Amino acid sequence: MSEYSIIGKPTPNVDGPAKVTGEARYTIDMTLPHMLYGKLLRSPYPHARILSIDTSAAEKLPGVKAVITGKDTPGGKWGLWRRFRELSDQQALATDKVRFIGDPVAAVAATTEEIAERALDLIEVDYEPLPAVFDPIEAIKDDAPMVHEDFPSNINATRHIEWGDVDAAFAKADYIREDRFVLEAAHPCAMEVHNSLASYDKGTGRLTVWTSTGSPYFVQQNLADALKMREGDIRVIKPHVGGHFGGKNSTMPDSVNAAILSMKTGRPVKIVFNRDEEFTTTEHRTAQHMALKLGLKKNGEIVAFEVKAMTNGGAYTGLGATTLYLTGTFITMPYKIPNYRYDGVRTYTNIVWGTSIRGFGSVPGKYCSETQLDRAAKDLGIDPLEIRRINAVAPGYTAPGQYTFESCGIQPCIEKMAVRVKEKWPKIEQDEGIGYCAFAYMTGGIFNWIDTPYAYSSAHIKVNWDGTVDLYSQAADVGQGHNTVAAMICAEELGIGLDDIRLHMGDTAHAYTDLGAWGSRETLMNGNAIKDAAAQVKQKLIDIARMKLGENIAYDFVARDKRVFLELRPERGVSYYDLVKDAIRHNDGVPLTGTGHYTPHNKGMISPAYAMGIMAIKAKVDRETGHVTAQDVLVVHDSGQIINPLGARGQTEGCIHMGLGYGLCEEMPMDQGMLLNPEFVDYKILRTRDMPEIEIMHVPTYEPNGPFGAKEAAEATIAPAAPSLANAIYQACGAEFFSNVLKPEKVLKAIRAKEAQNNATSQAKK
Amino acid sequence: MKQQLNIVVNGEPRELFIEPKTLLVQVIREHLGLTGTHQACDSSSCAACTVVVDGMAVKSCSILALQVNGREVLTVEGLAQGPNLHPIQQAFIDNWAFQCGFCTSGQIMATKALLDENPDPTREEVQAQLDGHLCRCTGYNMINEAVRDAAKRIKAQKETANSEKGAK
Numbered sequence: 010m011s012e013y014s015i016i017g018k019p020t021p022n023v024d025g026p027a028k029v030t031g032e033a034r035y036t037i038d039m040t041l042p043h044m045l046y047g048k049l050l051r052s053p054y055p056h057a058r059i060l061s062i063d064t065s066a067a068e069k070l071p072g073v074k075a076v077i078t079g080k081d082t083p084g085g086k087w088g089l090w091r092r093f094r095e096l097s098d099q100q101a102l103a104t105d106k107v108r109f110i111g112d113p114v115a116a117v118a119a120t121t122e123e124i125a126e127r128a129l130d131l132i133e134v135d136y137e138p139l140p141a142v143f144d145p146i147e148a149i150k151d152d153a154p155m156v157h158e159d160f161p162s163n164i165n166a167t168r169h170i171e172w173g174d175v176d177a178a179f180a181k182a183d184y185i186r187e188d189r190f191v192l193e194a195a196h197p198c199a200m201e202v203h204n205s206l207a208s209y210d211k212g213t214g215r216l217t218v219w220t221s222t223g224s225p226y227f228v229q230q231n232l233a234d235a236l237k238m239r240e241g242d243i244r245v246i247k248p249h250v251g252g253h254f255g256g257k258n259s260t261m262p263d264s265v266n267a268a269i270l271s272m273k274t275g276r277p278v279k280i281v282f283n284r285d286e287e288f289t290t291t292e293h294r295t296a297q298h299m300a301l302k303l304g305l306k307k308n309g310e311i312v313a314f315e316v317k318a319m320t321n322g323g324a325y326t327g328l329g330a331t332t333l334y335l336t337g338t339f340i341t342m343p344y345k346i347p348n349y350r351y352d353g354v355r356t357y358t359n360i361v362w363g364t365s366i367r368g369f370g371s372v373p374g375k376y377c378s379e380t381q382l383d384r385a386a387k388d389l390g391i392d393p394l395e396i397r398r399i400n401a402v403a404p405g406y407t408a409p410g411q412y413t414f415e416s417c418g419i420q421p422c423i424e425k426m427a428v429r430v431k432e433k434w435p436k437i438e439q440d441e442g443i444g445y446c447a448f449a450y451m452t453g454g455i456f457n458w459i460d461t462p463y464a465y466s467s468a469h470i471k472v473n474w475d476g477t478v479d480l481y482s483q484a485a486d487v488g489q490g491h492n493t494v495a496a497m498i499c500a501e502e503l504g505i506g507l508d509d510i511r512l513h514m515g516d517t518a519h520a521y522t523d524l525g526a527w528g529s530r531e532t533l534m535n536g537n538a539i540k541d542a543a544a545q546v547k548q549k550l551i552d553i554a555r556m557k558l559g560e561n562i563a564y565d566f567v568a569r570d571k572r573v574f575l576e577l578r579p580e581r582g583v584s585y586y587d588l589v590k591d592a593i594r595h596n597d598g599v600p601l602t603g604t605g606h607y608t609p610h611n612k613g614m615i616s617p618a619y620a621m622g623i624m625a626i627k628a629k630v631d632r633e634t635g636h637v638t639a640q641d642v643l644v645v646h647d648s649g650q651i652i653n654p655l656g657a658r659g660q661t662e663g664c665i666h667m668g669l670g671y672g673l674c675e676e677m678p679m680d681q682g683m684l685l686n687p688e689f690v691d692y693k694i695l696r697t698r699d700m701p702e703i704e705i706m707h708v709p710t711y712e713p714n715g716p717f718g719a720k721e722a723a724e725a726t727i728a729p730a731a732p733s734l735a736n737a738i739y740q741a742c743g744a745e746f747f748s749n750v751l752k753p754e755k756v757l758k759a760i761r762a763k764e765a766q767n768n769a770t771s772q773a774k775k
Numbered sequence: 776m777k778q779q780l781n782i783v784v785n786g787e788p789r790e791l792f793i794e795p796k797t798l799l800v801q802v803i804r805e806h807l808g809l810t811g812t813h814q815a816c817d818s819s820s821c822a823a824c825t826v827v828v829d830g831m832a833v834k835s836c837s838i839l840a841l842q843v844n845g846r847e848v849l850t851v852e853g854l855a856q857g858p859n860l861h862p863i864q865q866a867f868i869d870n871w872a873f874q875c876g877f878c879t880s881g882q883i884m885a886t887k888a889l890l891d892e893n894p895d896p897t898r899e900e901v902q903a904q905l906d907g908h909l910c911r912c913t914g915y916n917m918i919n920e921a922v923r924d925a926a927k928r929i930k931a932q933k934e935t936a937n938s939e940k941g942a943k
Contacts (some may be wrong), residue, residue: 026860029883033812198911249876489873658917666911696915698903
């Protein structure tokens with residue numbers, strides 16, 4: 010018998026029936042009586058001073074109920090880095106100047122979307138175009154235009170990380186190689202665009218906002234800043250969310266302007282971005298330059314590593330400053346690196362800003378470090394899997410001042426991979442190769458830039474007389490399946506069934522704080538809070554069972570299969586439902602509740618726990634066309650105790666989809682700050698025919714910080730996809746890549762460069 | 776000038792007066808309030824809005840409502856028989872074939888059209904039929920498995936129905 014009755018069992022999505030019947034309501038599906046439609050007028054210039062705005066013609070258009078510009082807004086600035094007020098740099102509508110193509114300058118509310126759009130055409134804005142800067146290396150030059158006046162050299166954030174004696178270690182290294190990389194931006198491409206519905210009640214001065222977000226709490230806090238209101242007067246509700254992928258952490262101008270327009274008109278206002286706005290004005294994965302220096306011993310042991318990153322931050326901060334920090338840490342994982350130095354700079358530029366997209370901090374960096382490691386291994390004549398094994402960390406490993414891996418299954422993952430690869434791919438054909446990448450990722454971040462005074466996660470449960478449980482939390486299911494995980498954890502702890510649980514999630518008015526779905530935090534952080542709440546109720550039930558059964562205090566009780574019984578004598582027990590009735594009736598009707606919370610303490614700078622593993626991709630290259638095919642993917646994953654194998658598989662497959670897109674086809678080319686492919690016709694995400702089959706194996710560990718030993722499964726496997734692919738092509742034909750997006754022209758160029766190099770070498774030998 | 780539109784939606788005859796430029800997706804979502812059909816792009820390139828018109832999978836954003844005048848439209852809301860989910864819906868749930876669920880109704884309706892036409896598709900045939908359907912969550916493989924699982928369920932259902940008929 011398994012230790013658990015629910016945890017670890019493949020469990021269909023609790024939102025399944027709603028999502029397959031069309032009953033699931035997303036913000037975009039909602040309307041309210043008397044509702045108006047809002048639209049934003051956006052800057053056509055990457056950088057310009059606003060001289061004047063004339064809204065009079067727009068105001069006169071029949072059906073238009075309000076037209077606002079920056080001066081009509083409460084003027085509060087906001088950002089996720091709220092603790093550092095200077096980085097609260099977003100605003101509802103630009104007041105003095107615009108900083109990227111798409112910066113909003115005015116907003117309209119009208120009776121139909123069409124009228125609102127026509128009104129935008131009637132607004133006259135007089136701009137004085139300013140010189141603009143688009144590249145981080147240009148941005149830090151002395152004569153570069155300043156994106157924000159109070160940030161000299163356009164430096165938005167810097168980060169230095171160092172341990173050991175890096176210079177001394179390089180001096181002693183047997184082998185050193187340096188590589189420079191340019192990483193392309195990528196868009197999260199959630200299927201549901203950003204959209205919000207705001208309803209302001211003039212009588213009470215209270216605001217309700219429904220929005221497609223990953224964190225109702227962040228939106229509530231940011232709205233309070235933007236609107237200069239009390240947080241308690243703002244209720245944020247997250248209905249079903251049509252995809253997040255890190256692009257829905259920041260509060261965006263849709264919710265803020267919908268709120269302001271609702272205040273002005275006294276009517277509910279809905280703002281929905283179109284797909285063009287979604288691509289051109291919402292957050293993406295940052296483009297960046299990286300320089301890596303790696304020092305090894307002859308046997309392949311890493312002795313020193315130095316990383317420099319310069320990220321193209323764009324016009325605002327978002328979570329980009331956090332991404333910058335994590336770039337410097339995830340790039341070291343999961344390897345023993347005794348001497349390490351990182352310097353990262355995030356620059357403001359005149360483009361839409363980059364932030365915390367899925368696997369944030371790990372995706373560009375791991376591309377660089379893992380392709381570099383393969384080249385180093387080849388130079389030293391070491392097998393690529395072996396060099397990863399030699400350097401992989403063991404449980405308890407600490408990177409000084411940064412992080413500690415408590416549970417850690419990387420070594421067994423690599424061993425399992427070595428065995429499975431031989432079985433799975435016994436023969437490699439011409440122009441085929443196998444590429445590897447080892448990886449690790451946080452299970453929830455220990456960061457408090459939002460400056461919350463509350464627990465990182467809380468949950469509250471109320472048990473009804475019939476034994477049904479109402480579970481309340483602000484935690485956000487954004488498609489990753491957290492609702493299912495939450496119900497499973499609650500049911501397991503109480504020893505009841507999933508059908509006993511009713512979820513009330515993602516509403517700031519009804520639930521205590523949870524910081525939302527980012528950094529793979531919900532399973533561990535919200536899971537711990539839920540488990541804590543349920544454990545409190547369970548204890549009350551056990552106390553009653555002990556009284557009823559008159560048991561010796563030395564006996565331990567368990568709650569399982571809808572009973573509370575003696576662990577050693579399971580026949581002695583009481584029905585859960587009877588206990589609940591007794592607990593309420595015989596306690597003067599006092600509600601049977603539990604309130605749990607979780608905040609990490611003494612767990613380093615990043616996370617309480619890390620999922621990790623190794624990926625292998627078998628790929629083929631066509632030397633004539635440069636076309637690359639990812640044929641087969643194999644992942645060995647340490648995710649701790651898997652809560653829901655179905656959900657974990659879904660997350661891993663989704664990560665690989667997005668990660669392969671990063672490696673094969675997703676890019677955001679811009680010309681003078683203008684995005685050239687703002688539609689799915691031109692921005693290519695992988696389609697079903699492009700997807701290889703994926704085999705996922707697990708190395709279960711028990712994570713002491715996770716609920717039931719669980720770690721994250723939502724993000725770790727995105728970063729390894731692109732480097733595994735690039736390494737497979739490197740193994741197949743020797744072509745080296747210093748940038749992601751292996752489009753045929755880039756691959757051909759790399760093949761030709763390799764051929765030229767080989768010819769030169771053979772000429773020299775002659 | 777508004778024009779009359781007569782369509783059967785999920786088995787119910789509907790009579791509407793609409794502007795000729797109205798798209799089918801607008802009639803479905805805005806006029807009839809059937810919000811299970813979603814739109815994820817403005818360029819007819821995501822297929823999230825797929826519905827079934829007279830047995831054919833159609834992107835409802837790419838067709839005027841008046842073009843389907845007199846026809847039968849099936850949306851995701853019309854698939855379940857009372858409280859019983861359609862085998863495709865159940866297969867999507869059991870195979871974790873959706874995450875955020877936003878593109879799901881389009882995937883399900885395309886599957887309906889596919890399985891009506893080809894009751895036993897291979898992995899490649901499913902890929903071919905669903906290739907235009909963008910999904911950012913799943914990586915598609917679990918959708919593909921759900922479609923083939925649905926095919927098996929429908930076949931089993933038919934066999935049961937036939938043997939029951941035979942018994943009578």
